[in-house]
Amino acid sequence: MLSDEIVISVEGLSKRYLVGHESARREGYNSLRDTVVRHARNAGRKTLDMARGRQIIQGDQVEEFWALKDVSFEVRRGEVVGIVGRNGAGKSTLLKILSRITEPTEGRVRIKGRVASLLEVGTGFHPELTGRENIFLNGSILGMTKAEIRSKFDEIVDFAEIEKFLDTPVKRYSSGMYVRLAFAVAAHLEPEILIVDEVLAVGDTEFQRKCLGKMKDVSQHDGRTVLFVSHNIAAIKSLCRKGLYLEKGQVKSWGTVDDAVTQYVSGGISNAFDGTIPKDLLREYSTGEAELRRVQIIDAGGNPVHAMVTGDPLEVLVQWEVIQPIEAMLEIGIMDSEGRQITQSFSTDGGAPPIDMKPGCHELALRIDHTIFPGRYSLLAGIHKMDGATVDFVERALDFEILNAGRGDPNHYPWSVRGYLRPAQQWGPAIPREQSKQRIPTTATNES
Amino acid sequence: METVLEPGRAEKNYWRDLWRYRELFQVLAWRDVAVRYKQTVIGVVWAIIRPFLTMVVFTVIFGRVAKLPSEGSAPYALMVFAGMLPWTFFSTALSDASNSLISNANLISKVYFPRLIVPAATIVVAFIDFLISFGILIAMMIWYRFLPAPQILLLPVFILIAFLAALGPGLWITAANVKYRDFRYVIPFIVQIGLYVSPVGFSSSVVPEKWRLLYSLNPMVGVIDGFRWCILGGQSQIYWPGFNISLLGVAFFLWVGVHQFRKLERTFADLI
Numbered sequence: 001m002l003s004d005e006i007v008i009s010v011e012g013l014s015k016r017y018l019v020g021h022e023s024a025r026r027e028g029y030n031s032l033r034d035t036v037v038r039h040a041r042n043a044g045r046k047t048l049d050m051a052r053g054r055q056i057i058q059g060d061q062v063e064e065f066w067a068l069k070d071v072s073f074e075v076r077r078g079e080v081v082g083i084v085g086r087n088g089a090g091k092s093t094l095l096k097i098l099s100r101i102t103e104p105t106e107g108r109v110r111i112k113g114r115v116a117s118l119l120e121v122g123t124g125f126h127p128e129l130t131g132r133e134n135i136f137l138n139g140s141i142l143g144m145t146k147a148e149i150r151s152k153f154d155e156i157v158d159f160a161e162i163e164k165f166l167d168t169p170v171k172r173y174s175s176g177m178y179v180r181l182a183f184a185v186a187a188h189l190e191p192e193i194l195i196v197d198e199v200l201a202v203g204d205t206e207f208q209r210k211c212l213g214k215m216k217d218v219s220q221h222d223g224r225t226v227l228f229v230s231h232n233i234a235a236i237k238s239l240c241r242k243g244l245y246l247e248k249g250q251v252k253s254w255g256t257v258d259d260a261v262t263q264y265v266s267g268g269i270s271n272a273f274d275g276t277i278p279k280d281l282l283r284e285y286s287t288g289e290a291e292l293r294r295v296q297i298i299d300a301g302g303n304p305v306h307a308m309v310t311g312d313p314l315e316v317l318v319q320w321e322v323i324q325p326i327e328a329m330l331e332i333g334i335m336d337s338e339g340r341q342i343t344q345s346f347s348t349d350g351g352a353p354p355i356d357m358k359p360g361c362h363e364l365a366l367r368i369d370h371t372i373f374p375g376r377y378s379l380l381a382g383i384h385k386m387d388g389a390t391v392d393f394v395e396r397a398l399d400f401e402i403l404n405a406g407r408g409d410p411n412h413y414p415w416s417v418r419g420y421l422r423p424a425q426q427w428g429p430a431i432p433r434e435q436s437k438q439r440i441p442t443t444a445t446n447e448s
Numbered sequence: 449m450e451t452v453l454e455p456g457r458a459e460k461n462y463w464r465d466l467w468r469y470r471e472l473f474q475v476l477a478w479r480d481v482a483v484r485y486k487q488t489v490i491g492v493v494w495a496i497i498r499p500f501l502t503m504v505v506f507t508v509i510f511g512r513v514a515k516l517p518s519e520g521s522a523p524y525a526l527m528v529f530a531g532m533l534p535w536t537f538f539s540t541a542l543s544d545a546s547n548s549l550i551s552n553a554n555l556i557s558k559v560y561f562p563r564l565i566v567p568a569a570t571i572v573v574a575f576i577d578f579l580i581s582f583g584i585l586i587a588m589m590i591w592y593r594f595l596p597a598p599q600i601l602l603l604p605v606f607i608l609i610a611f612l613a614a615l616g617p618g619l620w621i622t623a624a625n626v627k628y629r630d631f632r633y634v635i636p637f638i639v640q641i642g643l644y645v646s647p648v649g650f651s652s653s654v655v656p657e658k659w660r661l662l663y664s665l666n667p668m669v670g671v672i673d674g675f676r677w678c679i680l681g682g683q684s685q686i687y688w689p690g691f692n693i694s695l696l697g698v699a700f701f702l703w704v705g706v707h708q709f710r711k712l713e714r715t716f717a718d719l720i
Contacts, residue, residue, distance in 0.1 A: 017718065050628055055719060100453060100560035102717040109453040123558045126479060128486040133479075140475040141559055 005112070007193060007225050008075040008098070013107035015068040015093050015249075018055060067093040069249040071107070075242075078223040082230065082240030082257050084264040090249040091229045095119060095195050098227065113192030113225070116143050120197070122182030127171035131162055131181055134170050138185045152188045159214075160184035187214045193225045194218065215239060231376070233261055233307070233403045265307035265403070275304065275398045286392045289326050290357060294319040295381045295397035298365070307401040311411030314368040318381055320392070322357040328391055329354050331382035332366050334420075335396070337375065342420040343368070346384075354386050371411065371422040374404040462710070466562045473565045477572035480544075484573060495580040499536045503529045506649035516650045522680045523592050529585055530679040531648045531672045534610045536581060538668055539639045541574035541611070545618030546635045549626050553720045563713050564706075567622050571614060578607075585679070597681025606674040609698060613667045616701030619709040626720050627712065647672050652687070660690050667701065670694020 046056050068090045075081055085091050096102045098109060099117035124141040125134050135156055139149040149156075157163055160181040162173075170178060196215070212235055218224055230236050236243070236257060243260025245253035253263040275296040296304040298315045308314060316332050330347040345366055348354060355364075377400055382393040405411040485491040503525060510516045511524035518524045545567040549556060552566050589596065625631040646668040647655075655663050663669055670691045677686045 050630075055715075056628060096717065097453060100451070101557065103714045104453060104455055106455060111451045111453070115451075117559070119558045120554075124555050126483060128483050129479065133482065137475055137479055140472045141555065141561075143559075146471055146475075 005077045006074050007077045007112045008227075009110045010074070010098075011072050011108050013068055013071040013094070013097065013109060014066060014105050015090075015097060015102070016105040017065045017067055019063050019065050066249050068097075068104075071246075071249070071251050073244060073251065073254050075225060075227070077225055079242055080226045080228065080240045081242045081244055082228050082236035082260065083244045083246065084230070084233070084236060084260055085246035088248075089246040091246055092119070092197060093249075094246070095197050095227065095229060099195055111193065114143070115193045115195060116189045116191035117195035118142070118186045118189070118197065119195075121179055121186065125170055125178070125182060128169055130169055131160075131166045131173070134181065135185055138182065139188075142186060142189055143191070144189065148190075156184045156188050159187060159210075183211055187211065187218075190222075191224070193227070195227045197229050198231060212239065233265070233401065237261060237404075237406075265305065265401075275306075277394055277397060287389070289324045290320055290322045290328065290383050290391050292318065292320045292381050292383065292392050292394050292397065293361065295332075295379050295394070297379075297398065297400050306399065307403055308372075309403050309405050309409075309411070310374050310413070311371050311405055311409070314372060316366045316368070316379060317363060318366070319361060319363040320383060321361050322359050325359060326357050326385065326391065327354045328357055328383050328385050330364060330366075331380075331384060331393075333380045333382075334368075334372070335378050335380060336420060337377065341380070342377075348386075370424060372402045373417045373420055373422070374402050374413065375420070376401050456714075462562065466564060469561050469565055472561055473569055476565060476569040480570055480573045481576055492580060495577040496584055499529070499532050499581045500584055502536075503532050506532075510649040514650075516654055519651045519653060519676060519680055519685075522594070526588055526592055526594060527651060527676065527680060528649060529588060530676045531646075533578065533581055533585060534606070534671045534675045535643065535646060535648045535668065537574055537578040537607075538610055538614045538671070539642065540577060541571040541614035542618050542621075543635050543639055544570040544574060545614065546621040546625060547632065548618075549622045549716065549720065550629075550632070556720050557717050563716055564619070564709065567618050567709075568615065571611060571618070574614070575611070595681075596679060599681060600678050603675070603678045606671060606678060609674065609695070610671045612702050613671055613698045616698065616703070616705035619705035620701070623709045623712040623716075626716050642666075642668065651676070652690075653685070660687055661693060664690030664693040665697055667694045667697035670698070 049056055071090070071094065083091050083094065093102075095117065096119070097104050098111070099115060099119065101117075101119075122138065124138055126137060129137060135153065136146065136149055140146065144152075157166060160177075160183075162177055162181055165173065165177065170181070173181070215226070215228075216239060218226065226239075228236065228239060240257045243253065243255065243257035244251065245260040245264045253260045276294045277292050294317075296317045297306065297308065298317050299305045299308065300312070304317075318330060318332065320330075332345045333341050334343045335341050345368070347364065347366075355362075378396045379398045379400065380393070380395045381397045383391040385391060404413055407414075485494065488494065490497075506528045507525045510528070511518070518527045548567045548570045549563065555561075555566070556563065588594075621631050621635060643649075646666055652660070652663065652669055652673055664687070671694065673686055673691060673694075
């Protein structure tokens, strides 16, 4: 096996999309005449576009959008590359070009070997067909031959754990079974190059672990080249050795996975979302007496970050501006990725006095010592008067991620944990107490 | 094997790729057939009822009410059905192929394969329906005690022509449909008009001689005439100049269809 052979070479790759805007809607025209004129003009323009063979774009202003801009890198045989970046950074576009689904606007890609791409779990599954039939359907769509599928059929069924439902239409499957079957098929692909998009985000944690294990096998034992996109930093770190960090369609970091992840994690500060709350944000409740300006998470060195390692104390910095003097309290809460609030902290907790807010800018920090489990969270912040009236409130003021600690760290979890946080805790022998009998259920005393 | 991806790069190995993906073609065709009559009560019987009822209606209207002549001494119903077969095949194939890319949008935007497979596979489904209807034809021939002539052996040639006649416009429209959804509304219209414009309910010999060449510009005229010639034997005459024009029409649409499809194919995933 030639381990230094280049199997994917990307040179100056760019991809442009055209996006339309509706200018009138923004400016708020709403007379009937304006609407009619606008629609007539749009219809005329679309007809003209069609006559010229151009793409139809909704809205009346067309803008170019470069999903990828001048991306270059080379991947050698057997390398496992993790691709990270925020939403819209161009990760999926890159994978689509490499999988030949869409064409680049500029640049060139050379690929050596058979590529299989897994951009979605269960592509082409037909709800009316049975599990057995869908294995063949999905397998063929992913590029397996019928003979290959037949020889791996039992393995796939075992992996998916669906023997009993093999002849049931998949529309009767639970969503868990569906995902397991879909991934089982994909996991048995044997291409030379495997391209995987964020597909592990679905399915239960137990199965996710199994899939990660399978992918690890694939890359380590068979020397297969894998490109892997995920928001799950822990998964990226454990699977990949090389990392590519994309930001706004450009390569920001290409090298070891640690470099890419570190840059991605701290990448929000310089040019992306730094926790500043826009002044023109539409607020649901706001009296105008005071407004939140910024919510940040500060690491041990005092730098704003949007990811922390589990076990690090979490320090939240809130900045707000007071317009009219009030007496109020601050609220900080943590929400999970599905919007469930998991903590709530008030500045008056434990009997602290309300804050006497004078006009001007203020800041206050909150330190949370409980260990928060790896996952994606967001912060909410609020200012409330002492009678409970809300002065200002911002949900999802800052998204952040808690990463699993590295292997060897006492806070490392080799499995995925349930719940949200580990309370301040102490394990040890029960403390001997004199009247321990009192703690026995009291049914006996009731009878007496 | 090295693949180079570049803007505007014509796929050199396109036709070889198409051959490599033949299994996917089989599987997609099989899927469409398997799914077609799922969760229906009478299932495949639909493939029999529809052309049969249309045949009955046409025989009554054109044969009994309008009293149009049949071809030679062939029973009118048999003549209608011999025209219905290729027409139903053509119209089902055309409308299914035209919607095929849009209804497989999830595949197009997530996996690579030569896109030509999708519309071609839907035509296979129409062909299965055709075979079932062919059974009715045989039953009718037995009923009328009608012995086919030896040229029935040439029928596969005309089936192939009908296939190509549907494939050409089908490819064109399904590709255009990805970009401009207007075409979705054009198809039912074409199929409806086409049923009356093509010689399905009547024999093309009722068309006046001086108009026949012009009439044959409709590719289905040649296909239907050919079918009748094969099935009804000596009772039916092929009008050869017209047939050649129809063949040219088929070839023209096929060329345009493949050409347009290949041209638009690269942008499907971005537009669908």
